[in-house]
Amino acid sequence: MTGSAAIQASLYGSHALPLRPAGQVMQLERLGAMHQSRLSFMRSLVRRIMRERWQITPALMELDDQGYGRVIYRIQAPQGCYSFVLFSDYLSPEDRNDRVIATKWDLTMALVAGDLATEVSNGDESYLQQLRDNVPKQEAGRVDSRVFVLSRANRSARNFDYVVDQLARGEQPEAAKIAKVGYLYRTTAVYGSGKLGMADWQKVQSHWLDFARPFSAEMFVCFMLRNFSLLQAEHIAKTRSPDTFTPMELGLKRYFGIGNSTGLGMAPYLINHPLLINRWVEMRELALGRICAMAEPDSSVRDRFGALLQRCDQHTREVFCEDEWQENNNRMLLDDLQRLQQQMIDGISDWSSLLQWSTQHCSLQGQEMLVSVLLELYPTLVDELENHCCTNESMDLDPQMSLTELTSLIENHYDWALDIDFSQPEAKQTFWYRSEEKMEPRLGDCALEPGADKQMPLGIGYLVRECYDQLQAFAGHEQATCAEFLLQQPQSRGIVRRIQAMSNTLFGEIRANLLDKDVLPMHLLRAKLAFFGVSKFDPRSKLWVRNTMFQGAPLLEDIGKPFADDWFMPLNPQSNPQSDR
Amino acid sequence: MYVSLNELSAALRRCFEANGYSVGQYEDAANAIVWLEQHGCKGLDELYRSLPFLETDQVKPGSQVSYEDASSLVLECTGRSALNCVAAAVDLVQVKARHAGIATLTLHNCHNRMFVMKALADCGRRGLSAVAYWQNGSDVITEHTAAIRAGDSYPNYARVALSPEACDDVAEHQSLTLLCTRQLNLTSSLRNQLKGKDLLELTPQQLEENGRVALDKGIHIDAQLWASINDIGSAVLVENSESSRQGAGE
Numbered sequence: 001m002t003g004s005a006a007i008q009a010s011l012y013g014s015h016a017l018p019l020r021p022a023g024q025v026m027q028l029e030r031l032g033a034m035h036q037s038r039l040s041f042m043r044s045l046v047r048r049i050m051r052e053r054w055q056i057t058p059a060l061m062e063l064d065d066q067g068y069g070r071v072i073y074r075i076q077a078p079q080g081c082y083s084f085v086l087f088s089d090y091l092s093p094e095d096r097n098d099r100v101i102a103t104k105w106d107l108t109m110a111l112v113a114g115d116l117a118t119e120v121s122n123g124d125e126s127y128l129q130q131l132r133d134n135v136p137k138q139e140a141g142r143v144d145s146r147v148f149v150l151s152r153a154n155r156s157a158r159n160f161d162y163v164v165d166q167l168a169r170g171e172q173p174e175a176a177k178i179a180k181v182g183y184l185y186r187t188t189a190v191y192g193s194g195k196l197g198m199a200d201w202q203k204v205q206s207h208w209l210d211f212a213r214p215f216s217a218e219m220f221v222c223f224m225l226r227n228f229s230l231l232q233a234e235h236i237a238k239t240r241s242p243d244t245f246t247p248m249e250l251g252l253k254r255y256f257g258i259g260n261s262t263g264l265g266m267a268p269y270l271i272n273h274p275l276l277i278n279r280w281v282e283m284r285e286l287a288l289g290r291i292c293a294m295a296e297p298d299s300s301v302r303d304r305f306g307a308l309l310q311r312c313d314q315h316t317r318e319v320f321c322e323d324e325w326q327e328n329n330n331r332m333l334l335d336d337l338q339r340l341q342q343q344m345i346d347g348i349s350d351w352s353s354l355l356q357w358s359t360q361h362c363s364l365q366g367q368e369m370l371v372s373v374l375l376e377l378y379p380t381l382v383d384e385l386e387n388h389c390c391t392n393e394s395m396d397l398d399p400q401m402s403l404t405e406l407t408s409l410i411e412n413h414y415d416w417a418l419d420i421d422f423s424q425p426e427a428k429q430t431f432w433y434r435s436e437e438k439m440e441p442r443l444g445d446c447a448l449e450p451g452a453d454k455q456m457p458l459g460i461g462y463l464v465r466e467c468y469d470q471l472q473a474f475a476g477h478e479q480a481t482c483a484e485f486l487l488q489q490p491q492s493r494g495i496v497r498r499i500q501a502m503s504n505t506l507f508g509e510i511r512a513n514l515l516d517k518d519v520l521p522m523h524l525l526r527a528k529l530a531f532f533g534v535s536k537f538d539p540r541s542k543l544w545v546r547n548t549m550f551q552g553a554p555l556l557e558d559i560g561k562p563f564a565d566d567w568f569m570p571l572n573p574q575s576n577p578q579s580d581r
Numbered sequence: 582m583y584v585s586l587n588e589l590s591a592a593l594r595r596c597f598e599a600n601g602y603s604v605g606q607y608e609d610a611a612n613a614i615v616w617l618e619q620h621g622c623k624g625l626d627e628l629y630r631s632l633p634f635l636e637t638d639q640v641k642p643g644s645q646v647s648y649e650d651a652s653s654l655v656l657e658c659t660g661r662s663a664l665n666c667v668a669a670a671v672d673l674v675q676v677k678a679r680h681a682g683i684a685t686l687t688l689h690n691c692h693n694r695m696f697v698m699k700a701l702a703d704c705g706r707r708g709l710s711a712v713a714y715w716q717n718g719s720d721v722i723t724e725h726t727a728a729i730r731a732g733d734s735y736p737n738y739a740r741v742a743l744s745p746e747a748c749d750d751v752a753e754h755q756s757l758t759l760l761c762t763r764q765l766n767l768t769s770s771l772r773n774q775l776k777g778k779d780l781l782e783l784t785p786q787q788l789e790e791n792g793r794v795a796l797d798k799g800i801h802i803d804a805q806l807w808a809s810i811n812d813i814g815s816a817v818l819v820e821n822s823e824s825s826r827q828g829a830g831e
Contacts, residue, residue: 144583145799194585201587203796396707397605399672400679433819444819451819457604483672486605487644490669493605 007388010289011282011506017289019506023416025285028512032523033329033364036568037372038379039284040533043565044386045219046553048210050563052078056224056556058231059117063088065239067232070132072117073224077210083116084224085109085128087136088232096154098188098261101437105152107185107228108136111221113146113199113208138189138196139438145199148208149192149221153185153229156259160184160233163248167237170244175574178255180320182536182548184229186259190218205390214276214389215532222549226258227556250555251573257551260534263544264441267524268432270510271458274498278505279391280531284371285507287382291374292352294381301377306344308373308568313337315569321538329365336366376568395501397493399483403471406482406496409503410468416511417461418468428462429517431455443521443543459515463495535569582807583799590615592807593628595814601639602665610664616699618800621783621791622738624696629806631662631693635813638665647689652681658691660755666691671700671711671759678709678761686759694757698727701736704761705729712767715757716743723779728769735785735792739771742778 009015024030036043049056059074073084086109095104110131120128127146134141138152159181166173192215194200204211211217230253238245270277297305316330316337339361340354348354351374358367375382411418420427431444431452446452457463470489474480482500486493502508510527513519525545526537534547552570554563584592593611602610617624638661648655654673658666670686677684688694694715704711712728722743729736760767774780 142582145585145797194587197583197585197588197799200585200796207797396703397672400676434817436815436818436821439818442819449822454817454819463604481676483669483676487646487669487673490606490643491603493669494603494608495605497605 002384004388007286007385010286017286017293019285019289022507023511025281026507026509026511028510028520028523028527030364030368031510031527032520033368034527034530035369035372036530036533036535037284037375038382038565038568039280039287039375039386039389040531041213041215041219041389042223042533042550042553043568044213044389045216045223046550046567047383047386047565048216049223050554050559050565053560054078054210056084056227056559059083059115060120063232063235065236066090067236070128071228072120072128073228074115074117079209080113081115082208082210083112083114084221085112085116085131085135086225086228087132089136091154096157098154098186100189100263100265100440102188103138103140105136105138105188106155107153107225108138109149109151109153109221109225110135110143110147111149111217111224113148138191142197144197145203147197148199148204148211149190149217150196150198151187151190151218151221151225153187153225153258155185156181156183160229163233164237164240167234167248168241168245170241170246172246172249172252175252175255175572178252179318179572181259182255182551183226183257183259184233185225186261186546187222187225187549188261190221192218212390213386214280219532219549222258222260223553226256226550226553229258230256230555249573250557253555254552254558254567255570255573257535257548257553257570260529260547260549261540261544262525262529262547264432264443264521264525266528267514267521268441268456268458270524270528271460271514273393274502274509275391275393275395275505277510278502278507280389281507282505283385283389284375287375287378287385288355288371290381291378292350292355295351295378297348297351302344302348304377305348305373306341308376309337309341309344311571312369312373312569313341314571314575315535318572318575319536319538321536323539326537326539329363332363333365333369336362336369340366340370372568379565395497397482397486397497398500399481399486401482401500402478403474403480403482403485404478406485406499407468407471407478409499410464410471413503413508414461414464414468414499417464417513420461420465420513422462422465426517427513428459428515430515430519432458432514445517457494459513460495460498460509461513462515464499467492467495467499582802582804584802584807585799586615586619586796589618589800589802592810592814595817596810597635597664599814599816600635606665609668613664613668613696613699615800616702617695619792619795620698620735620788621795622695622698622788625800625802625806627693627695628810631664632809632813634662634692638662644670652677652683653685653687655687655689657689658755660690660692662693663688663691663696663757664693667694667697667700667757668703671697671704671761674759674761675704675707675709678763682764683760683762686757686761688757688759690755691757692755694755695725697757697759698736698738701727701729702734705731705733705736708732709761709763710765710767711759711761712769713757713759714769724771724773726769726771728767729785730766730768731763733785735788737768737785738781738783738788739769739774740779740781741771741774743773744778 055076060072063069068088071086075082091106163173358370433451435442536548538546552567590611594607597607597610614624641659644666645657647657674684674686697713708731710731714726717723725740727736727738
């Protein structure tokens with residue numbers, strides 16, 4: 001494995017690989033056009049599970065004929081033993097709500113350190129009872145630092161009942177129906193990183209090494225939920241009609257993912273963790289840079305490239321969404337994929353030229369799909385970078401820096417912010433705030449709604465502009481230090497620290513004015529979800545989006561069997577007859 | 582009850598934001614409290630004492646330079662909490678120490694000076710050695726010192742309750758003296774520790790171990806204090822309205 005020092009040398013300094021420029025990569029619209037890739041966290045997690053042959057077994061299974069009850073999976077991974085605990089309860093129709101503000105759910109879950117099932121089998125139910133008392137309450141409950149993920153999910157009622165009916169009758173669900181809604185459950189929140197009393201990320205990273213990658217534990221809970229959802233559907237069908245029941249075909253089973261609704265809560269994360277986001281982008285761009293610099297498109301790779309383009313085409317055709325904007329994006333993507341196919345037929349000399357060609361002839365959707373496909377072609381150049389997606393997120397002030405240098409940093413790294421005309425009211429018309437309802441992040445219009453005085457400081461461009469203007473007003477003090485400036489202007493302390501820290505990174509900030517009247521938060525959501533590895537984006541407004549996780553991923557029963565790590569852009573098993581292996 | 586470090590930090594940031602602290606200031610204030618508490622130095626007790634004054638701190642004048650030369654700085658902190666001013670002050674003396682080799686900082690009228698501990702840890706991490714000294718209290722005067730070596734992550738700390746004859750008028754001024762250097766490795770111990778009472782000493786190793794335990798178990802906090810912090814912080818939340826709910830989801 002390449003060490004951290006070599007990775008740094010590939011990014012910074014005289015031996016750095018040529019990468020796409022920050023001004024191109026960090027445009028919000030381009031980030032919002034990203035797709036899943038080999039480096040997405042779901043792919044990375046599944047690779048680890050499959051390669052390390054994790055032993056995941058239902059160690060306590062107490063479900064009634066309706067599928068209600070409690071379940072514990074024991075997870076034996078190379079570095080530790082963990083328990084996935086799940087409570088399945090009746091949910092009345094009037095309580096069914098996918099919003100973060102809901103208070104009851106079909107399923108509630110926790111990922112816990114240690115072997116809880118053995119504790120229970122040894123007669124000690126105290127900790128399980130503690131979880132039973134709190135996990136179903138989610139935000140209204142408290143857990144302790146043995147827990148490191150908390151989540152909940154609701155059934156996709158139509159799909160779930162249909163699948164159970166079919167299996168109970170001895171028939172398979174129709175793949176065409178599953179293509180429309182590719183899941184049995186939707187998760188509406190997945191909490192980690194110390195929320196509600198759980199273990200802090202530093203503890204997860206240092207104590208539970210099997211999950212010491214960004215969002216690895218959170219993704220694992222969704223992976224387990226997906227497996228449980230299939231088990232539960234089969235359990236109910238079998239209990240209802242033991243004589244006629246038939247288990248689901250494996251190819252079809254793999255085509256089920258987990259639904260997800262993501263709202264504005266994800267957007268502030270991207271702005272509040274700029275060093276981490278920069279790191280994720282660095283790894284993705286480094287993977288691309290390696291491919292462009294080191295890989296030649298020989299005939300076998302070109303064949304695979306063509307097959308992947310066709311798969312992307314088919315996958316995109318199988319996306320069902322009602323949103324006109326997303327539909328239009330998908331149509332443009334299909335056109336781009338046709339053009340890329342034609343380019344391949346005409347002959348590809350090197351990947352760098354194709355990438356350059358795509359910037360002239362493809363939409364952002366198509367350009368970023370090309371990046372994901374290229375990453376798919378070269379696992380040996382790409383996969384190891386998943387080990388470098390963590391970073392130290394602390395920002396340290398350099399009090400000694402002169403104001404001349406600080407000014408220069410702003411002019412060089414935040415030119416995009418200085419280009420925004422904040423004297424126009426539209427440039428500051430949107431404000432981001434925390435609602436009284438579970439502190440849910442929301443957007444407001446300064447002209448129409450109260451609360452702008454309590455807005456979150458997410459307008460980084462505007463804060464930089466203010467700081468820059470204050471520096472100009474400090475004229476004549478160019479050799480003064482930041483420490484002296486901040487004694488006079490303490491309100492700039494946060495943004496000065498941020499400017500200094502982000503100027504040391506390769507890609508820096510997301511380049512967008514989040515206060516603009518026409519800001520599209522969907523791009524932020526889409527960017528983070530692409531890093532996670534979801535598919536089937538289905539925006540329901542400009543503020544929240546449905547999507548599917550782990551569609552096409554291996555099942556628990558696949559662990560230990562040959563694994564090709566080829567579930568990129570999964571297809572309906574009817575259009576992909578090889579899937580039923 | 583127990584809370585995680587992240588949870589405590591987020592609640593504290595909201596609490597200070599609600600009291601008018603700007604982004605960098607509320608981050609520093611929250612970090613200073615969490616650092617003290619995580620490392621066994623009773624940061625939450627110190628916070629509890631400062632809560633009644635938070636609101637007024639922001640309307641007091643900012644720190645004023647009373648005296649300054651190449652290697653020394655005296656700041657008038659106008660009766661504010663160290664949460665509000667010590668980070669910026671220590672930044673200034675660090676700059677002087679880098680230029681002059683050794684520099685001194687004196688703060689006057691600064692409350693909750695225990696919060697200087699996080700700033701000392703920052704000095705060590707930035708390759709500077711520093712030592713701080715202060716007295717506190719009115720009926721019972723306590724004397725405090727903390728020092729860190731360049732490159733270290735944790736300072737040592739000592740506190741002792743002084744006998745009446747050992748007291749001087751330093752405590753009345755709510756003062757703190759800090760020496761910072763890039764040339765020496767400073768350590769400190771209290772001359773009065775043999776004569777005083779209730780001696781408390783914490784070594785860097787003890788602080789580190791306390792930090793490990795807190796990361797493992799979480800932070801124990803009085804439920805009422807937790808409620809107070811969250812109650813104050815709720816002032817940054819915006820009231821619900823039907824229009825605000827629209828578009829945010831199903």
